[in-house]
Amino acid sequence: MSNSEVNDYYELISQLIDEAGKIIESRNSERKLIEQKSSDIDLVTETDQQVEKLLIDGIKAKYPNHKFIGEEDSSSGKKAELTDDPTWIIDPVDGTMNFVHSFPHSAISVACVIEKKAEIGIIYNPVLGQKFTARRGQGAFYNGQPIKVSGEKNLSSALLVTEFGTSREEEKTKVVLENITKLVKIAHGFRSLGSAALNIASVALGGADLYYEYGIHIWDFMAGMLIVNEAGGYCCDPAGGEVDLMSRRIICASSKELADEVVSHLTQFYPMPRDD
Numbered sequence: 001m002s003n004s005e006v007n008d009y010y011e012l013i014s015q016l017i018d019e020a021g022k023i024i025e026s027r028n029s030e031r032k033l034i035e036q037k038s039s040d041i042d043l044v045t046e047t048d049q050q051v052e053k054l055l056i057d058g059i060k061a062k063y064p065n066h067k068f069i070g071e072e073d074s075s076s077g078k079k080a081e082l083t084d085d086p087t088w089i090i091d092p093v094d095g096t097m098n099f100v101h102s103f104p105h106s107a108i109s110v111a112c113v114i115e116k117k118a119e120i121g122i123i124y125n126p127v128l129g130q131k132f133t134a135r136r137g138q139g140a141f142y143n144g145q146p147i148k149v150s151g152e153k154n155l156s157s158a159l160l161v162t163e164f165g166t167s168r169e170e171e172k173t174k175v176v177l178e179n180i181t182k183l184v185k186i187a188h189g190f191r192s193l194g195s196a197a198l199n200i201a202s203v204a205l206g207g208a209d210l211y212y213e214y215g216i217h218i219w220d221f222m223a224g225m226l227i228v229n230e231a232g233g234y235c236c237d238p239a240g241g242e243v244d245l246m247s248r249r250i251i252c253a254s255s256k257e258l259a260d261e262v263v264s265h266l267t268q269f270y271p272m273p274r275d276d
């Protein structure tokens with residue numbers, strides 16, 4: 001795939017995301033029509049569906065052979081499949097619960113993966129005007145300005161970010177609370193923005209030092225993972241080792257040292273079903 005082709009993809013997705021952002025921004029303070037997905041706290045609104053359609057239709061119109069892994073598409077039971085073809089991984093509104101409550105931390109998250117490598121990652125919160133972007137090998141940016149992770153190595157000085165997630169499953173909730181109980185006693189601080197994508201972007205920005213979560217999906221973290229890597233960070237599985245893209249688990253950190261320290265404390269959980 002030539003660089004100029006990826007440039008064209010970047011230009012197209014940037015335009016589509018700006019257009020989609022206007023829809024989210026205009027609806028943020030309105031009352032939303034909500035449907036439930038896997039649980040009563042896993043939500044979808046008509047805006048999620050409309051934004052995903054706008055992005056997919058806009059890409060398909062120019063590149064009919066491109067593939068898609070979209071959050072709302074997948075909620076109908078379709079499994080995620082990553083081939084060597086250009087594949088767009090889309091979360092139209094990451095942080096739907098926030099969007100429903102007009103809590104202004106939700107974002108469009110889009111990654112373009114070619115030959116199984118992330119080439120483009122964009123996370124855009126139109127309500128607060130926050131845009132995080134990255135191209136493979138070209139660094140990470142916040143509203144056009146280069147960004148770097150904090151480089152923090154020690155858990156005792158680190159600001160951690162995690163989520164309670166979108167499931168009320170007893171075993172999972174137990175593990176989530178157990179991990180928070182352990183880490184809150186050691187870490188410098190703990191935060192939860194309510195959007196996996198924005199949590200990860202906060203690590204890339206150098207604001208937070210490490211994000212971990214069990215139960216997320218490939219569309220929640222794919223763009224963020226590229227942005228963190230391009231900002232000089234480190235992403236791994238919560239048990240250590242390479243991220244398994246379909247396993248619904250991740251750590252995104254400011255350094256490998258900090259990730260390793262958190263791994264040594266975490267009780268593990270393996271969400272089912274996987275994304276593939």
Ligand code: LIP
Nearest residue numbers: 094095096163165194195196216
């Ligand atoms: C959600 C995230 C939330 C995280 C969930 C889920 P959705 O995405 O924003 O922070 O805890 O695991 O990924 O469903 O709002 O797009």
